[in-house]
Structures are given as structure tokens and as C-alpha cells.
Amino acid sequence: xxxxxxxxxxxxxxxxxxxxxxxxxxxxxxxxxxxxxxxxxxxxxxxxxxxxxxxxxxxxxxxxxxxxxxxxxxxxxxxxxxxxxxxxxxxxxxxxxxxxxxxxxxxxxxxxxxxxxxxxxxxxxxxxxxxxxxxxxxxxxxxxxxxx
Numbered sequence: 001x002x003x004x005x006x007x008x009x010x011x012x013x014x015x016x017x018x019x020x021x022x023x024x025x026x027x028x029x030x031x032x033x034x035x036x037x038x039x040x041x042x043x044x045x046x047x048x049x050x051x052x053x054x055x056x057x058x059x060x061x062x063x064x065x066x067x068x069x070x071x072x073x074x075x076x077x078x079x080x081x082x083x084x085x086x087x088x089x090x091x092x093x094x095x096x097x098x099x100x101x102x103x104x105x106x107x108x109x110x111x112x113x114x115x116x117x118x119x120x121x122x123x124x125x126x127x128x129x130x131x132x133x134x135x136x137x138x139x140x141x142x143x144x145x146x147x148x
Contacts, residue, residue, distance in 0.1 A: 006091040010065040013090055013098060017067025020045050024069065037087055038067045039076045046071045055105055055115035065090045085125035097121075 007014075021040045025031050029043025049071055052058035061070035061079040063086035070076035076083075090097050105115035116122060 007066065009094040010087075010090040012065075012095045014065030014067055017064030017069070020064060020069050021067055030073065032073075034076075034080070035084075036066065037084070039073075040067065040069045041071065041073045041076055045069050055109075063087055063090065081129050082125040085128045086121070089121055089124070 017038070021031055021038055024040035024043040024045050027043035027045075029041055029046060031038060031040045033039070046069075049060070049062060049069065050058050060075040061068055061083050063069075063083045066087060068076060068079075068083045068087070070079065070083075093100055101119065101121050104121055105119045108118035108120075109115040111118075
């Protein structure tokens, strides 16, 4: 029931994402579903991502509710952890996230930071990425009882 409510809460933005999925597919891109999220790669939307946004420049992927649009399948694979954090943020904030995200960037900029890098929503996504990298690269713990 909780999963359904989270999906419905993010649905208005997901519907916008589905329009982008249709544009991706109709312009030669590919679409797949991974872990309950639609991923669209290539096509016209990928060219728009390459052009970039005012405060971030070009990006590898962008999240719209339960839809992630990326430059390529490889870009989607590389950004999956980061973008899944944004999916959860849409589940938490719903359509309000479309307003909160740029406001967080503005807040970062007004404090002298980078609107993209210092945006609290981006920091949360990067933290999840680094946590996984640390967990994967952490050496196995040495068993003190062995070798005595």
C-alpha cells in the first residue's frame, strides 16, 4: 500500500517523464524498465541533456518522477544510484520537488556556493553514491581469532 501511495504522489511528474519517454522512443532512443523505474536513453532528449542546463551544464541523466532519461544506456548504468535517490526525493516531495530543487540551488548560490554542486538534493544523491563506493571498496574485516 505504501509503495502505491508513493507512486501516486510522484505520478504528476512521472506523467511528464512518460512524455519524454515517448519523445525518446519516437526519435530513435531506447526504453527499458529497471527496478520499477522507466529508463530512456538516446534520441532527441539525450541531445537536450548534452546541451545542458543554466546552472549545471550538460548532464548524463535527469529524473522525472519514476522516469530517468539519460544520454545512453551506459550513462544510465553509471548514474543509477544517484538518480534513484532523486526518484525517492520525488516520492517524498511529489510535484513540489519541481519547485524545491531550483529553490535549493538558488539558496546555495545566495550563500556563495554552486547552485548544482551545493544543492542539498544533489548532495544527498552524491552521498548515496559515495556510501556505496566505500562499502564496495572496504576491505574485509580481519578475524582476530584466526592464526592464534
